Amino acid sequence: EAQVTQNPRYLITVTGKKLTVTCSQNMNHEYMSWYRQDPGLGLRQIYYSMNVEVTDKGDVPEGYKVSRKEKRNFPLILESPSPNQTSLYFCASSLPGGYGYTFGSGTRLTVV
Amino acid sequence: QQQVKQSPQSLIVQKGGISIINCAYENTAFDYFPWYQQFPGKGPALLIAIRPDVSEKKEGRFTISFNKSAKQFSLHIMDSQPGDSATYFCAASRGGGSNYKLTFGKGTLLTVNP
Numbered sequence: 001e002a003q004v005t006q007n008p009r010y011l012i013t014v015t016g017k018k019l020t021v022t023c024s025q026n027m028n029h030e031y032m033s034w035y036r037q038d039p040g041l042g043l044r045q046i047y048y049s050m051n052v053e054v055t056d057k058g059d060v061p062e063g064y065k066v067s068r069k070e071k072r073n074f075p076l077i078l079e080s081p082s083p084n085q086t087s088l089y090f091c092a093s094s095l096p097g098g099y100g101y102t103f104g105s106g107t108r109l110t111v112v
Numbered sequence: 113q114q115q116v117k118q119s120p121q122s123l124i125v126q127k128g129g130i131s132i133i134n135c136a137y138e139n140t141a142f143d144y145f146p147w148y149q150q151f152p153g154k155g156p157a158l159l160i161a162i163r164p165d166v167s168e169k170k171e172g173r174f175t176i177s178f179n180k181s182a183k184q185f186s187l188h189i190m191d192s193q194p195g196d197s198a199t200y201f202c203a204a205s206r207g208g209g210s211n212y213k214l215t216f217g218k219g220t221l222l223t224v225n226p
Contacts, residue, residue, distance in 0.1 A: 098212030103155035
């Protein structure tokens with residue numbers, strides 16, 4: 001089954017404790033991206049990657065890092081999480097041109 | 113600057129009725145307009161999409177109508193069912209850009225009453 005897999009699904013952590021949310025896709029997509037979803041603000045792009053070793057900032061990159069060492073994996077790293085990063089996070093992958101965007105099931109992160 | 117405006121925020125429809133959700137965009141460089149359906153606890157799932165070279169696309173009970181001159185597009189759900197109750201997002205992207213970013217509307221919570 002074609003899918004994007006995120007882990008963990010739920011995470012509660014404390015301010016300042018580094019964490020990584022993993023993302024893996026099995027569709028051989030070159031393009032991957034991270035979004036956060038917040039009430040009243042919709043989905044906003046954090047970072048994206050056009051291919052292995054090629055990443056760039058989206059609309060809300062502050063406080064996040066990413067890496068793309070393999071085509072299938074695109075982890076999101078919060079080196080020093082803060083409460084304003086409490087959100088629902090989605091990883092997605094896509095064919096060239098943005099067609100057929102497929103989203104993961106989400107990671108609900110709470111930073112206390 | 114909100115580049116894709118979606119309305120209404122919420123919508124209640126009776127079973128068998130027609131649900132209509134509207135979106136307007138500002139960036140004329142957008143060339144791909146998908147709609148996503150999201151159930152609680154799930155990620156957005158692609159429902160139907162259209163490119164600006166056609167004015168309408170239909171897939172089963174779901175139809176996108178597209179008005180390029182007005183920079184508007186809408187989703188029509190015919191014969192709405194309780195199972196259609198979900199949040200719907202319109203989106204837009206530039207296929208030829210360096211970032212295949214989807215710019216989303218803020219979503220419409222659809223409730224279909226039995």
